[in-house]
Amino acid sequence: QVQLVESGGGSVQAGGSLRLSCVAFGLIYGCMGWFRQAPGKEREGVAAVYTGGGGTYYADSVKGRFTVSEDNAKNRLYLQMNSLKPEDTAMYYCAADYVCGMGLAQVRSYNYWGQGTQVTVSS
DSSP states (O other), rough: OOEEEEOOEEEEEEOOEEEEEEEEEOOOSSSEEEEETTTTSOOOOEEETTTTOOOEOTTTTTTTEEEEEGGGGGEEEEEEEOOOGGGGGGEEEEEEEESSSTTTTTTEEEEEEEOOOOEEHHH
């Protein structure tokens, strides 16, 4: 059974850090990523990887602050978030697929999604 489970969300003050984790149960995925959705806004790509070192994607808004990493042996994906800003507040989702045919940044590239973990950054 395919399942993605996120953890690590929470509430922090601006400038703080959080680390999100995602464990993928099921088959091995070719790509995994983090997306976020704030109230009233569309879901957007934050960071993603082609697993096994095939390349990464970062949204411009998080470059230099967020780092995505993977542990293939454990089928896990991480998102280290530093220098958090109030505009980073959103529900964060882990996503996975076998090929990501539309590219790492596209929501429609992913067929498997976690339930999400809330990140709240206060000013």
